[in-house]
Amino acid sequence: MKTLVIAILRELLRIAGIAVASLTLAIAANTMHPMNLPLLVTKGQPGVPNWVLERFKEVDPQGAMGLVNNPEVLVIDTRDEPDFRKQHIPRAVSLPYHGFNQRYPQFAESVSKDKPLLLYCYGTDCGLAARVGKRLITKGYTELTILRRGIEAWKAANLPLETSEEYNEN
């Protein structure tokens, strides 16, 4: 009985040892990692570090309208492609979060790194624009603006929308 208790205690000690060792390694590696994620997410969203958030500009729909009317700015829709085809902000191009790696090489060929970009996604709690923005920043893009509350806010402000020509209800 006594040996059994000792054996169980040894197992628990091992589990604790492995947990502590991996946590220590994780925190140490994170401080050296270029992403350097905050351990506790207090602003923004998981997976997007603060230094990336600081490099985003944010606009409301009215501010975004000014950018949409500026031909220098490229408008990027980060939602899934069927939603893009159904309805999107005028002049927007589709660069969805789901499928980013497949789409990015073509995007990089046609868009220069210093081009001002306006990104938007679905709306409340939607992090797709920040996720795509983070990838674009790590690829070297510098001028990123995110439409706060996404296309939901755009619709609420009764601003114009566009439908892709090839879209049909079926």
Add this chain to the structure above:
Amino acid sequence: MRIKLGRISLRSILQGLGTSRPLLIILRIALGLVFIYASLDKVVHPDQFAEIMQDYEILPNAVVNLASLWLAWLEAVLGVCLIAGVWVSGGTYGYRPYGHLYRWPFDRLHPGRWATLRLLFH
């Protein structure tokens, strides 16, 4: 259920394999490699792993970063432990201190019957 092949039962064969030291080492190292391979992408891209974890909506967003970092490294450390054979528990009872604690039910059930098998596999 018991399948008998002459004097050797399926159970005795499985138990024999379970105490085979070379086989256990090979399987242990293979499992360790699987763990390390699975952890590589998470260790290199912790931010993308955090995004995936957020999409599961199991944890509150505040702790997702910490959990994703921890889990990736836990996987890597467990893989290293399995390959190195340190802090290994459970299935490796055959050659560990306190091994008798894990092994005794089988010994009691079939005393002697697979003693010969154990000789073959050890």
